Amino acid sequence: MGYREKAEVMDAEAMDRALTRIAHEILEANKGASGIALAGIMTRGVDMAGRLAERIGRIEGTTVPVGSLDISFYRDDVATRLSPEVHTTDIPYEVEDRTIVLVDDVLYTGRTIRAAMDAIMDYGRPAAVQLAVLVDRGHRELPIRADFVGKNVPTARRERVKVLLAEHDGRDAVVILEDDGRGVE
């Protein structure tokens, strides 16, 4: 890899608390869980959506439907870049007239969210679309903002923010990676 870990900005407890707070904020903003559905953006947003749904379930005693969204086919850079791996989108609920909460790990340029909004609209006309992210690292290139943010992390463009999740990486944490100067191998 051409990157080394520069700093850990969230540990497992901080992530846990942030997700619990976001779950409360989603319920507060929407006056409860009825009419809400979550849509996680592949791949880490899906895991986060699952965690949020579990917390919402615990707080309200109801289940909120969770879907997964692959935005590969909606990207604005298909001509220059293929997605490393295309996954199947699975939206197991009616989008029409629901409040859809898009869930992603890191909000950066906003282009992924633009694509995700287009993708979800192809399933129907939602009553509203909201956005929950664990980390907002700035550097927006589109007029997009998150409704629910775990942590704002100021970064430089050459840095990378990586959300580590126990199910993929063995531990929960948010780390900032920095170019190690050796270039990309």
Place this chain on the structure above:
Amino acid sequence: MTLSAKHIMTMDDLTPEDITLILDTAESFAEVNQRRIKKLPTLRGRTIVNLFFEPSTRTRMSFEIASKRLSADGVNFTASSSATVKGETLRDTAKTLAAMACDMVIVRHKYAGAPQMLAEVMDCPIVNGGDGVHQHPTQALLDLYTMRQSLGKLEGLRVGIVGDVCHSRVAGSLVPALNKVGATPIIIGPPTLMPARPDILGAEVSYDLDEVLPTLDVAYLLRVQFERAERMPFPSNREYAMLYGMNPTRLAKLPSHAVVMHPGPMNRGVEISADVADSPRSVILDQVESGVAVRMAVMYLLLGGADSGAAA
């Protein structure tokens, strides 16, 4: 991940990894085809030309639907209403298309090698939609996809390819495709419809369908191509149906999990009886359905990525 090939002219262009990538990508597109709004913005602004010098219903429509669902601009060329009837050569037609800056050409032609000739004159990716009695690679890919969906795997499958092997570009692509994914092709048919050297195709060879049936996972019936045969290759349709046609008696000899496939269009009553074609064991319409998703995957993978994006 990207394809190692720039064109898909024969199955030789694709590695086993390419095949898996195409089939996996097609699975995502199959989901799109179930939606109410079956359209993605992925290839917006790209021009895909369907260059069909031979009659075709399902292949041309399948490519056309695939390009429309990806928001590409599909242009249909039909030989009978074009400059071809005024004597324009294939090379000049290709140069004309290249000058109009199309991004991809799907070609079907009665002569083997026509796609290769187009690739020499044009910079864009070329997909073979069937060339003479040579190859029809997207058919083989959709067949692999259908087998994987109905039987859960490809490796180790025994696939009997029955009938008019010598005139079949479907068999020409399916035999190498099955070998690449670790399945076993078995070609079965009357000697008059076998190629001159069946042993060099890379398939097991049999002339007795009834003997092979119990060992098969897939019975793949080929269309008898009366229009390509120089003379009638067997005494009567009835005799062919009795010896090599799929009927309920033969269906019963297949293992219970095995499926029946046919590339279409069918000669009902010749290579396949109507009740088998319409039975639940037949996945013939699944093949047609898979065709759209597989062709979407081929277009997406050939037109995405940095290399082909800047093609003239």
